[in-house]
Amino acid sequence: MERPMANGKPATAPARQKRTERARKSASRKARAPERLSADADAIDLLPPAFAKWFAERGWVPRDHQMALLEKARSRTSTLLIAPTGAGKTLAGFLPSLVELSGRDRCAIKGAGLHTLYVSPLKALSVDVARNLEAPIREMGLKITCETRTGDTSVARRARQRSKPPDILLTTPEQIALLLAHPDAPYLFGDVRTVILDELHAISGSKRGDLLSLDLARLRSLAPELMTIGLSATVARPSELRAYLVAQDQPDDMTLLSDKVVAAPGADPEIAILEVDEPVPWSGHSALYAMTAIYQAIKRHALTLVFVNTRMQAELIFQELWRVNEDGLRIALHHGSLDMAQRRKVENAMAAGTLDAVVATSTLDLGIDWGDVDLVINVGAPKGSSRLLQRIGRANHRLDEPSRAILVPGNRFEVLECRAALDAAHAGVQDVALSRRGGLDVLAQHILGMACQAPFAADVLYAEVRRASPYASLTRATFERVVEFVATGGYALKAYERFAKLRPESDGRLRVANGRIAQAYRMNAGTIVESPMIKVRLIGRKRAAMSSRDGGGALMGGRVLGEVEEYFVEQLTPGQAFVFAGEVLRFEGLKETEAYVSRAAASDPIVPSYAGGKFPLSTHLAERVRIMLQDRHAWAHLPLPVSEWLSLQDQRSAIPSPEEVLVETFPRSGSFHMVVYPFEGRLAHQTLGMLLTRRLERAGALPMGFVANDYGLSIWARGDIPAMIKAGRLPLEVLFEEDMLGDDLEAWLAESSLMKRTFRHCAVIAGLIERRHPGKEKTGRQVTMSTDLVYDVLMTHDPGHILIEAARADAASGLLDIGRLGDFLRRIRGAILHMDLDRVSPLSVPILLEIGREPVGHMGREDLLREAAEDLIAEAAGTIAAGSGGEIGVDDDDTAGAQAAGEK
């Protein structure tokens, strides 16, 4: 494997030195056979001569798990393969199909001849796998065709793939849904023998997983011979994935599981927590204190991946690394909102070996081979041991060599979390992903799709849907309600019978009412509902200066740098600087759906507020952190400032035992704080904060706001909470009673913006609201009718509607983490440790320093409006003396003056 040299720029001295080192490394790798030898006589039996020869020519022997999978396939048994990264998982998945196709009798083909479907969560992964598959097919001289189909595939090619498909089609769950909704689906899929589901752990348990499970159920009906092969990284609960792979057609309670093959684990990873002389900061997640050490580590390795949890962190760290980049190392940036072309450029450069480091978010988490990464640095807390193992797996895609990784905690709490994650990684422990029921919004979309394919009988479709494991417990009554929703909206007020989308045929089967419905389905299929994104365009300084003179008229043209979330742009005012696409940019203005920026001159970028990682701390890691916290012997292994911090906490307040929850109260600058440390993750803490402040409000404690992070939350109030607790007017056992998840939660949900957002997602997926399509939106002026209006009306007049039910289920499991909060409240019954302090405790400092505070309870938003109005009134009152009144027409009897102003 020869690495191409860097194009253009002459390499600096250290870079050149590194390259020699690299050449040496890759040479040594080449010499070692990448596949382990295993002498198995059966191998000859299972492998056709061409295959055996191909392996032999490379000095390889197939791995045990590859052979095991071939054997399962011979008996047509659906199987889950669990293998660590770098174990030849993908080849193992395709081997049975390649073997079968190499000996296929073309006369036996009844339909279109499509033999194998490969489904992955990422478009890029399909493209990458297709590329890797071409080599063995070509080298063995097999007559097997293999193509990808994604949203990017041309219309002509897609049409051709429907009538004359390849032997192997590599695609995404959304494309399969679209193909299945087409009238010729039975012809197209009739010959399918094998479905390979790659990175199954990343799809199942999400709405995309729900959709794919329903599609699998339909595929099994069209191709009864069908066998599935699931490929997964190590997971804590393989049973859920195994159930996902097979039809659940047994009477009620019986769950069927696929077979399982587990590959031998690779070498243990070498993981360390970064040690630096600088003290670890109190709060924040960006680890700026460690930048020099990170840079030094990059310098010592050939290709380093620096993983962070959010885009903002990625931007910031990229910026900081270049600030200290004295050797001109080639450091690149990769995250989801960068322009596609730019991301591809970085990926290709990685593959070509012309980069030294890439700063990336979870966009690079999944298993794409983009070069020989020899070090992974995880900045900020890893939030879960499975995520950490997955990321570490990116280093050194060779099974027999240990992966090397460095964890860089961003603050003191994260030191504890990194230590816990490290222990978990060594123990090989995985987080448990919670099982979920299939979404009803997804089911609605699927039912419409199936009606677009052909008229269906409710009995038959119901039976088919229940064979998908996420829907195995779906009741007939709920199914009927979803069908009713698809047909007429499913409202208690039967108003839309005459606009029904599904109509019964004479035999009772349901068909779509007209052709427009199928067209609308195709436009709206899929389960990914993005928050509205805004394009960022870079314009020159000159044009920017012009636009500020003419009030924005010159905002046009410019290169697209990528996209950012709408809410982020809303917070910017022209002239503010922010970091994006690795540059410091000056926001010039917003025009239609595009944000215009120029290169900023300011040396200090304004990085916008950033509230914690995107991923909440996993339950399993949280438990480890709790245990480590009270294990005073373990403190010795922590960096000195951290162990000192914990000792101080021990003296001034208390260290809770793993079973207890610590609640501290203390006065601070005129208000009273109550700090709670559940260690249950930010989402659960936010929900707890909302509910506790409601209760405190009722108790008359006058709460003003709260702030939450992954470890705890702090509520501040005008009322003297410690005195109330002491006087028995606010018993903590009552305050933390589990019944807060009843009425309080209901009342809060009904008015929360979070519920409205969740409802919007469900409404789009279920097809109630049409998606906004790029290019189709905002022509001229447009009256915006938001789904919030629909939600408000539905909540008032039909609160039991199926979409409200679906949104509630989503909110409870996802954004609110109700399940976890419930477990917590049960766990701490009778185990609340209250410390009444006279000042701030050491442990509370990181929480108090957290950005992103929530205004209190249900009055929050109304308060903002009131404050804005009060600002105006204060201003108006102040300006009366200055003599420029009358700007607002409040109670204005001086019409003469106003008229004069108007006529100028």
Place this chain on the structure above:
Amino acid sequence: MLQLKPERLGHNDFREQNVAVCGKSFIADVSGALYWPSEKALIVTDLHLEKGSSFAAKGQLLPPYDTRETLIQLAKVIDRFGAKTVIALGDSFHDRDAAERMPEPERERLRIMQEACEWIWVTGNHDPEIADRMGGYVVGDIKVEGITLRHEPRGAWTTHEIAGHLHPAAKIVREGYALRRPCFIGNGLRLVMPAFGAYAGGLNVLDEAFEPLFGREGFAVWMLGQEGLYPIATRMLKAD
């Protein structure tokens, strides 16, 4: 120098706002309606009745309760002010067939209100004709005490006018929250009212459609909240 740093204002201070149009006093209400005390008249605009079923006819099955919700809210605000006359400034019905589709219970609700009040339908672009059986008195524009009430506001420098049609909405960002709400927009000489209908939606007042009416500044907006109507400084307004 007058120093008036207001104390925190109470809940009820924002429930209603007095608004003047060319010397006449009106009360703008949190519901989006406008009350004219000297006429005992309640003015509302853009009810867009049966918008939900209009979408349903085109394949988007939005909840059908919008007419019910709009009429219930209307009845409440009529009662609150004890209005004797109701003037609906056009686009009361979302399309020509809306009256046909309106469910019987909602027609009944409307009839009951019409028994208690004199009812005036001003026509709009969505409802250029209004069927007799919808009751009330159907007019184009109507001039009362020198103030013209019409659906679509006239061009620049028009005064003495109260209109609807544009569905004004305002957006502000505070503490990271973006709030977008329907609003009244006026300059003391003319006023454009927010849409009253449950599904009506809004158009940002910074949209160019408002510029000929009010210029770039020198106008006032009152945003509708849950509990009050809030005057907001023009410099705080954000485009969409």
